[in-house]
Structures are given as C-alpha cells and as structure tokens.
Amino acid sequence: MRYWMFLLGLLMYANVAEAIDCKTPPDCASLGYSKDNDPNCADDGYMYCPFNHDYKKCVNYDCAALGFTTSDKTSWCDEIIKCQGNEDYTLCNEKIIPLNCEIGDVYYADGSCGKASEYVKDSSPKPVGVVYYVFDGGAHGKVINLHDLGRSSSSAVFDPAKPYDTYKYFRWGSTVDIPDLKDWDCDYRTVAATGKHEDPFWSAGKSYTDIIVKAQSDNLQYAAPAAHAFYPPDVEQNDSKVGQGKWYLPTLGELMDLYGYNYTSSLGNCESDTGANGNTKTAVNATLTTLAIKGVTAEALTNDYYWSSSEYNSYNSWLLTMLNGDRYYFDKGNINYVRASLAF
Numbered sequence: 115m116r117y118w119m120f121l122l123g124l125l126m127y128a129n130v131a132e133a134i135d136c137k138t139p140p141d142c143a144s145l146g147y148s149k150d151n152d153p154n155c156a157d158d159g160y161m162y163c164p165f166n167h168d169y170k171k172c173v174n175y176d177c178a179a180l181g182f183t184t185s186d187k188t189s190w191c192d193e194i195i196k197c198q199g200n201e202d203y204t205l206c207n208e209k210i211i212p213l214n215c216e217i218g219d220v221y222y223a224d225g226s227c228g229k230a231s232e233y234v235k236d237s238s239p240k241p242v243g244v245v246y247y248v249f250d251g252g253a254h255g256k257v258i259n260l261h262d263l264g265r266s267s268s269s270a271v272f273d274p275a276k277p278y279d280t281y282k283y284f285r286w287g288s289t290v291d292i293p294d295l296k297d298w299d300c301d302y303r304t305v306a307a308t309g310k311h312e313d314p315f316w317s318a319g320k321s322y323t324d325i326i327v328k329a330q331s332d333n334l335q336y337a338a339p340a341a342h343a344f345y346p347p348d349v350e351q352n353d354s355k356v357g358q359g360k361w362y363l364p365t366l367g368e369l370m371d372l373y374g375y376n377y378t379s380s381l382g383n384c385e386s387d388t389g390a391n392g393n394t395k396t397a398v399n400a401t402l403t404t405l406a407i408k409g410v411t412a413e414a415l416t417n418d419y420y421w422s423s424s425e426y427n428s429y430n431s432w433l434l435t436m437l438n439g440d441r442y443y444f445d446k447g448n449i450n451y452v453r454a455s456l457a458f
Contacts, residue, residue: 142169174199214252218397219245221257230404242346244401247371257456260412271334274343283449284337291428292329298424300384309377316367322423323362337421338363341454361454366424369434390439419450
C-alpha cells in the first residue's frame with residue numbers, strides 16, 4: 115500500500131513540475147546596464163546586473179569630476195543641485211551658463227564678464243560692477259559696484275533712484291549692540307591668516323547686512339540699509355540678478371580682498387595694514403577709470419575709509435582704507451564711504 119502511495123506522489127510532482135513556466139532571464143542592456151565604463155563614475159560606484167555581472171551601471175558618480183564642489187553656495191545660488199551619492203558636493207543650476215571671470219573684469223547686468231578695453235557703449239550689456247574676487251575657476255565670485263553711494267545732503271536719506279548723489283558719507287548706525295551680529299574683536303587675525311574664504315569673515319556679508327537692516331529698521335541714513343536698497347542705474351529695481359536686495363555691505367574680509375591682501379603673512383597689530391599689497395585695488399581702479407573714460411558713471415575707489423558689515427562691539431565697527439589697506443575700528447556714529455558688493 116505504501117508503495118502505491120509513493121508512486122502516486124511521484125506522478126503528482128511530475129504534473130506540477132510540467133506546469134512551471136520557466137522564462138529566460140531579462141536582458142541586462144534593456145534594464146539600463148552596459149559593459150562600458152562610465153568616465154564620471156566613482157571607483158566603487160557601480161551596480162552590477164544580477165543576471166550577468168559583465169553588465170553594470172553607475173549609481174554613485176565622481177562628483178568632483180562632474181564639476182560639483184563642497185563650497186557653500188547658499189549666499190548666491192537660487193537652485194542648488196546635490197550630487198548623487200555624495201550630497202556634500204553641490205552644483206548651482208546657473209552653472210549651465212559657463213563663466214570664466216577674472217579679477218578686474220567688468221561685471222554686466224546679464225551676469226556675464228568682460229574686459230574694460232572691450233566695452234562698447236550702447237552695444238555691450240549694461241556694466242554694473244567690477245570683479246574683485248573669484249573662485250570655482252572664475253565661475254563665481256564677488257563684485258563691487260561702480261561708484262561710491264551718495265545722498266543729497268548730510269541730513270537726507272539714501273535714495274535708490276539717485277544712488278550716486280553728491281554727499282558720499284554714511285554713518286554705520288547708532289552705538290548699540292546688535293545681538294544677532296557676530297562681534298569681530300582682535301582675534302579676527304587668527305581667522306584672516308588662514309585665507310579660508312568659507313569662513314563668515316569673508317562669506318557672511320549678505321547675511322550680516324540682512325541682520326543689520328532688520329535691527330536698524332531699514333533706516334536709509336545708515337550704511338548697510340543703503341547698500342541693501344541699492345540697485346544700479348538703468349537696471350530694473352526687481353532684476354533677478356542685480357536688482358534691489360541682491361547687494362550688501364561687504365565684510366572686513368571682503369574689503370581686504372577688494373584692496374588686495376597676502377593672508378599667509380602675519381597681520382601685525384589689531385589695527386594695521388600688515389599684509390596689504392594693493393594689487394586688487396589697482397586692477398579694480400584701472401577698470402573703473404577705463405569705464406569712466408568710455409562714458410560710464412564710474413569712479414575709482416577713494417583713498418579713504420569704507421564701512422564694513424563687521425561689528426567690533428556695541429560702539430564700534432570695522433573699516434578699511436583704500437589708501438594703504440589699513441584695518442581700523444571706529445565709532446558707529448562716524449561718517450565714511452560705502453560701496454555695495456554682490457556675489458555671483
């Protein structure tokens with residue numbers, strides 16, 4: 115009896131086996147795999163086809179080779195793209211428009227750069243500033259506007275419609291501390307000597323300006339609100355690249371960049387011009403002078419003190435003179451020059 119039951123079981127298993135529909139494994143190429151190497155893939159970035167390990171596809175790219183960088187882009191980029199596989203590497207969507215700007219280049223309202231010698235009035239784009247710092251191979255950097263900001267008189271507020279009026283002095287503000295603003299005491303020299311521009315000493319000009327403007331109730335008699343309200347003449351106020359709200363009062367570090375500094379040397383005393391070389395100022399002023407000769411409203415940097423957005427303490431803020439690059443802190447109620455900066 116057990117023998118017949120065993121035979122019956124074998125027959126039932128055979129019928130089930132015949133019912134199984136065996137299929138050919140999927141074609142790896144049709145699934146997006148390839149035998150070819152991807153030049154942009156990281157060494158360990160491949161996933162292999164489970165049906166044929168000769169086929170593979172990249173799931174983790176070599177971010178640096180693709181142009182992604184680890185630099186902070188939040189201050190100037192509206193759309194940041196993260197690299198697949200390593201989100202520490204990012205790319206600004208604006209990099210689809212390649213730039214190769216250099217220090218001393220004219221910066222135009224359309225976001226392009228060019229030599230002052232090549233500018234042709236009424237044919238070239240609208241010039242709005244001069245490049246004084248670059249990174250990412252010239253794809254991004256900092257711009258200073260073409261002319262000292264001005265008011266109609268010592269008692270008048272800044273008028274964005276007449277940004278280059280005759281009275282070119284602004285107070286930094288009243289002698290009160292702004293709690294949300296970092297105080298840069300004499301220890302700033304330790305940071306500055308590193309030359310690492312990711313530090314807020316160089317990179318926080320826009321955020322510092324926003325903090326100051328809020329604390330000062332957007333009072334246009336003061337330096338930071340004036341820089342924040344500025345937009346270049348003959349440019350739309352709400353222009354997406356260079357309009358109002360895009361400009362700011364540069365930090366002490368940015369003013370040092372604008373003058374030209376050797377950050378690897380000792381910076382000397384707290385208030386000092388040690389390390390200053392003036393190379394960038396020379397290049398920027400040459401462009402400003404050339405543009406002025408060609409009929410653009412532009413003027414060279416004045417050999418006097420310019421306000422920064424870097425606070426020293428409740429009573430003082432940092433300035434830098436374009437005469438020799440001297441760093442100096444002074445009473446916020448004092449009057450000094452203002453130039454607006456822009457990050458691109």
